[in-house]
Amino acid sequence: MGKNINKEAVKAYKYIQKGGVILYPTDTVWGLGCDATNCVAVEKIYSIKKRNMKTPMLSLVKNHSMIQSFSDTQPNIINDVLDGLIEPTTVIYPKGKNLCKHILSEDKSIGFRIPNNKFCLELISLMNKPLVSTSANIHKEAFPNSFTEINNHILKQRQIHNNINILKKINQHKRNKNKRIIYISSMSAHKNNQSRYGKS
Numbered sequence: 001m002g003k004n005i006n007k008e009a010v011k012a013y014k015y016i017q018k019g020g021v022i023l024y025p026t027d028t029v030w031g032l033g034c035d036a037t038n039c040v041a042v043e044k045i046y047s048i049k050k051r052n053m054k055t056p057m058l059s060l061v062k063n064h065s066m067i068q069s070f071s072d073t074q075p076n077i078i079n080d081v082l083d084g085l086i087e088p089t090t091v092i093y094p095k096g097k098n099l100c101k102h103i104l105s106e107d108k109s110i111g112f113r114i115p116n117n118k119f120c121l122e123l124i125s126l127m128n129k130p131l132v133s134t135s136a137n138i139h140k141e142a143f144p145n146s147f148t149e150i151n152n153h154i155l156k157q158r159q160i161h162n163n164i165n166i167l168k169k170i171n172q173h174k175r176n177k178n179k180r181i182i183y184i185s186s187m188s189a190h191k192n193n194q195s196r197y198g199k200s
Contacts (some may be wrong), residue, residue: 014026019041020034020160027117029136033060035129036130039102050138057133070110071094088180089181090181092111092184094190180195
């Protein structure tokens with residue numbers, strides 16, 4: 001299975017490099033993704049989801065270093081917040097940078113999460129950039145916890161790359177729901193269960 005994951009990550013990477021959108025399984029739900037620095041690709045996702053571009057989207061990153069590269073957050077703060085996390089947790093960092101402006105909040109903050117998913121981590125490593133991660137649903141509809149729950153409107157989009165057979169096999173493991181969100185201010189963090197990032 002490891003070779004299959006790597007093969008599909010390479011395929012997805014090549015498609016993303018061309019400005020494409022992918023349909024893929026994460027460690028929480030099925031998602032739509034693209035290069036978080038490519039505004040043309042990001043706009044495609046908003047269009048597919050029928051979602052207002054004033055609502056931010058979170059991105060997946062591979063490690064602490066990538067968070068530093070795309071936000072103005074001190075390393076010690078990142079370490080303090082992330083060390084010891086077990087469940088999938090989105091952290092809202094102040095002053096996102098080097099990213100498409102559409103995925104930022106009005107105050108320029110950005111939501112990042114490090115996934116517990118081999119396919120996602122391999123893809124992000126190939127990209128060396130954050131991967132947009134928003135649920136593969138029409139805005140305000142239910143999150144698709146399984147492939148069969150994905151709206152046909154999403155599946156019929158020709159501009160989305162996917163290899164459904166292999167990705168369904170990769171995603172047989174139990175998923176966790178992304179329940180926790182942590183906000184970082186200049187010197188501290190606090191937790192919440194609701195955020196504009198959480199309403200996909």
